[in-house]
Amino acid sequence: MTRPRPMSGFPEWLPQQRMIEQQVIDSLRSTFELHGFVPIETRAVEPLDQLLRKGETSKEVYTLRRLQGGEDDEAGPGLGLHFDLTVPFARYVLENAGKLQFPLRRYQIQKAWRGERPQEGRYREFCQADIDVVGQDTLPFHHEAELPLVIGEALSALPIPAVTVHANNRKLAEGFYLGLGVADPAAVLRSVDKLDKVGPAGVRALLIADGLTEQQAEACLALAEIVTDDGSFADRVRALGVKHELLDTGIEELTRVVDTARAHAPGFLVADMRIARGLDYYTSTVYETFLTGHEGLGSICSGGRYDTLASVGNTTYPGVGLSIGVTRILSRLFGQDLLRVSRDVPTCVLVALPDEESRPACNAIAATLRRRGIATEVAPEPVKYGKQIRYADRRGIPYVWFMTAERLGSEAHVADGVRDIRSGEQVPADPETWSPPAADLRPEISAAE
Amino acid sequence: MTRPRPMSGFPEWLPQQRMIEQQVIDSLRSTFELHGFVPIETRAVEPLDQLLRKGETSKEVYTLRRLQGGEDDEAGPGLGLHFDLTVPFARYVLENAGKLQFPLRRYQIQKAWRGERPQEGRYREFCQADIDVVGQDTLPFHHEAELPLVIGEALSALPIPAVTVHANNRKLAEGFYLGLGVADPAAVLRSVDKLDKVGPAGVRALLIADGLTEQQAEACLALAEIVTDDGSFADRVRALGVKHELLDTGIEELTRVVDTARAHAPGFLVADMRIARGLDYYTSTVYETFLTGHEGLGSICSGGRYDTLASVGNTTYPGVGLSIGVTRILSRLFGQDLLRVSRDVPTCVLVALPDEESRPACNAIAATLRRRGIATEVAPEPVKYGKQIRYADRRGIPYVWFMTAERLGSEAHVADGVRDIRSGEQVPADPETWSPPAADLRPEISAAE
Numbered sequence: 098m099t100r101p102r103p104m105s106g107f108p109e110w111l112p113q114q115r116m117i118e119q120q121v122i123d124s125l126r127s128t129f130e131l132h133g134f135v136p137i138e139t140r141a142v143e144p145l146d147q148l149l150r151k152g153e154t155s156k157e158v159y160t161l162r163r164l165q166g167g168e169d170d171e172a173g174p175g176l177g178l179h180f181d182l183t184v185p186f187a188r189y190v191l192e193n194a195g196k197l198q199f200p201l202r203r204y205q206i207q208k209a210w211r212g213e214r215p216q217e218g219r220y221r222e223f224c225q226a227d228i229d230v231v232g233q234d235t236l237p238f239h240h241e242a243e244l245p246l247v248i249g250e251a252l253s254a255l256p257i258p259a260v261t262v263h264a265n266n267r268k269l270a271e272g273f274y275l276g277l278g279v280a281d282p283a284a285v286l287r288s289v290d291k292l293d294k295v296g297p298a299g300v301r302a303l304l305i306a307d308g309l310t311e312q313q314a315e316a317c318l319a320l321a322e323i324v325t326d327d328g329s330f331a332d333r334v335r336a337l338g339v340k341h342e343l344l345d346t347g348i349e350e351l352t353r354v355v356d357t358a359r360a361h362a363p364g365f366l367v368a369d370m371r372i373a374r375g376l377d378y379y380t381s382t383v384y385e386t387f388l389t390g391h392e393g394l395g396s397i398c399s400g401g402r403y404d405t406l407a408s409v410g411n412t413t414y415p416g417v418g419l420s421i422g423v424t425r426i427l428s429r430l431f432g433q434d435l436l437r438v439s440r441d442v443p444t445c446v447l448v449a450l451p452d453e454e455s456r457p458a459c460n461a462i463a464a465t466l467r468r469r470g471i472a473t474e475v476a477p478e479p480v481k482y483g484k485q486i487r488y489a490d491r492r493g494i495p496y497v498w499f500m501t502a503e504r505l506g507s508e509a510h511v512a513d514g515v516r517d518i519r520s521g522e523q524v525p526a527d528p529e530t531w532s533p534p535a536a537d538l539r540p541e542i543s544a545a546e
Numbered sequence: 547m548t549r550p551r552p553m554s555g556f557p558e559w560l561p562q563q564r565m566i567e568q569q570v571i572d573s574l575r576s577t578f579e580l581h582g583f584v585p586i587e588t589r590a591v592e593p594l595d596q597l598l599r600k601g602e603t604s605k606e607v608y609t610l611r612r613l614q615g616g617e618d619d620e621a622g623p624g625l626g627l628h629f630d631l632t633v634p635f636a637r638y639v640l641e642n643a644g645k646l647q648f649p650l651r652r653y654q655i656q657k658a659w660r661g662e663r664p665q666e667g668r669y670r671e672f673c674q675a676d677i678d679v680v681g682q683d684t685l686p687f688h689h690e691a692e693l694p695l696v697i698g699e700a701l702s703a704l705p706i707p708a709v710t711v712h713a714n715n716r717k718l719a720e721g722f723y724l725g726l727g728v729a730d731p732a733a734v735l736r737s738v739d740k741l742d743k744v745g746p747a748g749v750r751a752l753l754i755a756d757g758l759t760e761q762q763a764e765a766c767l768a769l770a771e772i773v774t775d776d777g778s779f780a781d782r783v784r785a786l787g788v789k790h791e792l793l794d795t796g797i798e799e800l801t802r803v804v805d806t807a808r809a810h811a812p813g814f815l816v817a818d819m820r821i822a823r824g825l826d827y828y829t830s831t832v833y834e835t836f837l838t839g840h841e842g843l844g845s846i847c848s849g850g851r852y853d854t855l856a857s858v859g860n861t862t863y864p865g866v867g868l869s870i871g872v873t874r875i876l877s878r879l880f881g882q883d884l885l886r887v888s889r890d891v892p893t894c895v896l897v898a899l900p901d902e903e904s905r906p907a908c909n910a911i912a913a914t915l916r917r918r919g920i921a922t923e924v925a926p927e928p929v930k931y932g933k934q935i936r937y938a939d940r941r942g943i944p945y946v947w948f949m950t951a952e953r954l955g956s957e958a959h960v961a962d963g964v965r966d967i968r969s970g971e972q973v974p975a976d977p978e979t980w981s982p983p984a985a986d987l988r989p990e991i992s993a994a995e
Contacts, residue, residue: 100858101641107591109638111645112584112652119575119585126568130892131916133923135561136568140671141590141657142556145613158613163661164594164606164626177613189558192550196560198890198941200926203561208590212612222589237926239905360906409549441647443579456688457809467580474582477649477686492647 106215107222108428113441118224118427120438120542121255122206125226125421128251129204134228137203139185141210142176147188157211178210182227182420187407190231190414199233199414200240206423217432218394218425226251227400229418231407236415238350241382241402242357248386248398248419249358249365256544257430259389260397263324263369264354266382267401269334269347270373273320276341277313283377285309289321290373293395323370327359328352330368347381354382380404384419394429397422439541440493443472445533446515447489448498450476459500462513465528466498471538473498489518495537498526555664556671557877562890567673567876569887569991570704571655574675574870577700578653583677586652588634590659591625596637606660627659631676631869636856639680639863648682648863649689655872666881667843667874675700676849678867680856685864687799690831690851691806697835697847697868698807698814705993706879708838709846712773712818713803715831716850718783718796719822722769725790726762732826734758738770739822742844772819776808777801779817796830803831829853833868843878846871888990889942892921894982895964896938897947899925908949911962914977915947920987922947938967944986947975 103109110118126136148158159178179185182205190197206226213219228247230240245262252260270289274282288303295303297318304314316337323333331348351368358366374383383401388394400419407414430436446466448459456475463473474494476485482499489497499514515531516523532538552558559567575585597607607626628634631654639646655675662668677696679689694711701709719738723731737752744752746767753763765786772782780797800817807815823832832850837843849868856863879885895915897908905924912922923943925934931948938946948963964980965972981987 100643101596101637103641104589104591104593107589109589110587111642112586112650115585115587118587131919131921133891133893133921135891136564137561138559138564138567140553140556140558141659142553142671144553147550159610160613161608161610161627164609165661178610188550192552193560194549201561202891202923210590212614222591239902240926357906442582442584442651444582453688457806470580472580472582474651477681477689 106213106220108220108424110427110431113438114427114431116441116443116540117431117436117438117542118423120540121423121427122224122226124254125206125251125423126204128247128254129228132202132247132250134202134204134247137186137189137205138207139179139182139189139205141178141208143179143185143188145175145177148177148180148184150184157213159210159212180211181209182207182225183229183406183418186227186229186418187414190407191409194233194409194412194414199231200236201231202228203231204228218422218429220424220428223422223424226421226423227418229416231414231416234413234415236417238353238381239357240417241350242354244400244417244419245354245358245366245384246361248421249362252386252398252421256436256542257388257426258391258435258544260386261364261389262358262366262384262386262398263372264351264358264366264382264384265368265370265372266347266351266354267374267379268343268381269351270320270370272341272344272347273334273337273339274317276339276344277316279309279313281307285317286373289317289371292321292371292373321371324367325355326364326367328355328368330355330370334370350381374399374401378403378406380415382417386419388426388429391429394425397426435545437543437545439536439543440495441540442492442494443540444474444492444494445471445537445539446473446496446498447485447494448473448475448500449482449485450479451500452479455479455500462498462500462528466531469529469532471533486516486518495519496533498528499523555662555669557669557873559876559880562887563876563880563885565890565892565989566880566885566887566991567872569989570872570876571673571675573703574655574700574872575653577696577703578677581651581696581699583651583653583696586635586638586654587656588628588631588638588654590627590657592628592634592637594624594626597626597629597633599633606662608659608661629660630658631656631674632678632855632867635676635678635867636863639856640858643682643858643861643863648680649685650680651677652680653677667871667878669873669877672871672873675870675872676867678865680863680865680867683862683864685866687802687830688806689866690799691803693849693866693868694803694807694815694833695810697833697870698811701835701847701870705885705991706837706875707840707884707993709835710813710838711807711815711833711835711847712821713800713807713815713831713833714817714819714821714823715796715800715803716823716828717792717830718800719769719819721790721793721796722783722786722788723766725788725793726765728758728762730756734766735822738766738820741770741820741822770820773816774804775813775816777804777817779804779819783819799830823848823850827852827855829864831866835868837875837878840878843874846875884994886992886994888985888992889944891941891943892989893923893941893943894920894986894988895922895945895947896934896943897922897924897949898931898934899928900949901928904928904949911947911949911977915980918978918981920982935965935967944968945982947977948972 161176271282274285301314379401381402385396386398398421402417404415459475466473514523515526610625720731723734733756750763828850830851834845835847847870851866853864908924915922964975
């Protein structure tokens with residue numbers, strides 16, 4: 098077999114990177130659970146017709162077939178891999194509504210797949226960490242102020258650069274466009290959403306093509322320029338002279354989101370009229386999140402309030418949610434070598450093996466240490482101690498345990514010694530009582546200096 | 547939208563079941579890491595030609611296409627979802643060999659997919675938890691005795707029925723068949739592997755169709771009947787009167803595996819000559835594992851030693867590994883309601899909300915409790931306290947926190963109270979100091995009575 102090569106768009110990590118990713122995911126889980134979110138996991142596949150319901154994404158879907166499945170085997174709409182966790186979650190809520198408690202606070206950390214052309218920040222396989230709160234028929238507004246704070250707490254617990262959430266409100270934008278006399282505010286939103294890609298002149302051209310006057314287009318661009326880290330955005334919006342009831346509601350809601358965040362952690366959340374979010378299903382607050390110093394990467398956590406994503410008969414399930422792009426963040430930080438782990442393996446102690454006959458005795462020492470929560474390996478081969486120490490050193494294992502000659506073949510718990518191979522210092526030790534310093538117990542992740 | 551229905555073969559769990567699954571996976575991870583295994587995760591897809599290398603499985607593979615991808619877009623062999631974690635791991639080892647440390651101890655807990663007809667114990671999407679030790683060019687035999695002990699420790703830490711590992715040795719079986727004068731021992735292995743499906747008479751017919759004499763077929767069936775929980779299998783095999791050098795090696799190796807396990811935990815591992823494992827790549831010890839009282843479910847953890855699964859040029863990567871069928875185990879135990887979790891949400895404390903104006907004060911109490919590691923929610927709406935208590939009760943949240951009127955609008959840390967809603971007992975409490983009993987801090991999983 099020839100040596101295989103990586104596959105573009107399907108990032109894979111080395112074991113030490115995977116240890117970092119797992120600790121990141123564990124930390125996110127821990128924050129979400131402290132806030133009372135329950136975990137769910139959905140299957141990787143959905144019926145294709147469900148995946149294509151929302152338009153726009155059809156080109157990105159991977160479809161599935163059984164290699165030996167006949168035509169009749171694949172009757173119906175066929176299956177596709179989910180491209181996000183929101184569509185499967187909406188389906189899950191409808192399918193299990195009778196067995197769930199509402200409002201439902203759930204988190205979901207899983208892979209998703211898109212057949213996009215790979216580039217930095219965009220992958221064909223990637224991990225998302227989502228939280229949503231979903232109500233039955235109604236959902237109180239305060240959750241729209243709550244969720245970005247949970248995300249802020251989750252992200253600030255990680256050894257990554259600081260983040261800023263940029264929030265806007267669909268009612269504010271749509272009310273503004275309606276107040277301007279625009280016929281199709283959704284079309285304007287979609288055009289304004291392209292601001293990053295095509296710039297103000299490009300958006301102006303798109304808006305005029307949408308049927309707006311020069312003056313209307315200028316007003317839309319002027320709105321999109323407003324960014325404030327407090328409630329002062331409201332005055333700046335009103336200064337543009339547009340009036341509409343929906344605009345008033347949007348300003349009031351966004352003010353509550355900004356004020357709540359400001360009381361909690363000033364500077365963490367800004368009101369940003371440029372945030373549009375292309376997806377049709379958002380109805381109120383929308384969010385994007387940027388990593389300080391890596392703004393060019395795009396949003397690393399997006400979402401918003403939706404009222405109509407899931408409904409059966411007369412029952413609707415309005416919700417609000419945010420989705421962290423775990424792979425997008427880690428891939429950037431790994432690429433720039435900005436994350437460290439204190440060693441390459443979970444192992445804290447290597448028990449040196451004097452000869453193959455001593456393996457049972459060494460296994461017993463290892464078992465005792467493990468029972469006490471200390472990750473331990475026994476050396477794979479009874480080679481020279483220098484080589485066994487190098488085995489530990491190459492992996493960053495901090496301690497090597499030596500079973501002394503006196504112990505061999507006896508039951509005496511005497512004269513074992515453990516060496517910190519970083520300092521070379523060796524002390525007598527008993528596996529029933531010796532513990533490493535807390536900082537050495539497990540691999541620790543940190544930002545690179 | 548109509549209410550969606552579950553999809554056969556793609557099991558999904560309710561949140562409380564997912565909490566159990568996550569704790570099971572966390573516990574497996576913890577045991578694997580205590581033994582120094584590093585985590586890896588591989589992409590869900592592999593080139594189709596790699597997936598089909600080993601034959602036999604072609605009918606089970608799901609192939610992928612991009613919905614809008616043209617023919618040229620999918621040039622080459624195409625992609626399929628992996629059907630186990632061994633083939634992707636072998637590819638990962640070859641791809642990253644220059645960056646990995648050997649012997650490599652790795653674990654991998656991921657979904658896999660097979661397009662099989664769904665039935666109990668067989669799913670189209672399922673979670674596997676694998677451990678393998680892989681060497682470069684050589685791998686010491688003792689790992690074949692070590693790995694079932696790690697698996698035993700991992701499974702016995704879970705609230706599931708006891709397990710028994712059944713081990714055999716390919717060299718023993720092949721040596722026996724060669725000693726009998728059989729021309730194609732691999733064909734005999736494949737026929738004997740069907741013992742559970744077709745019974746002894748069926749296997750005898752298969753063996754005779756393979757070209758064996760009646761006497762040879764009887765000897766193969768007599769071998770397959772030997773099961774012992776100690777080294778006495780060796781005498782019973784030798785009593786069949788067959789002689790071959792490879793048989794001697796196999797007996798010696800299996801004796802080491804059985805003796806090591808017996809010294810560690812008597813009764814946990816048996817030598818079972820019936821275990822064949824159909825896959826071509828096993829070369830020495832093979833394992834299957836059964837859940838006591840659920841033997842009909844089939845093996846819940848299988849694997850073995852392989853010498854030739856991965857090689858590039860003159861370098862080979864021999865290994866030994868076992869794979870736990872997490873979905874197979876949980877699906878059976880959930881189906882028979884044999885696992886419990888102490889509550890349906892992570893939340894330990896619900897902070898009752900007297901009125902919407904008090905939300906910031908209630909949020910502050912919740913934030914203090916969370917900082918101290920106590921999972922806390924604030925009630926979603928300021929409805930009557932009875933209704934708020936029912937919100938907690940329906941989810942199994944054990945404590946409700948009441949902020950007293952005196953505190954409202956003041957900074958005084960007095961007169962808050964926390965009620966254990968199971969007993970109704972309420973005590974004064976300060977969020978800076980109050981802690982629940984350890985058993986209430988997190989949801990705990992247990993076997994049902």
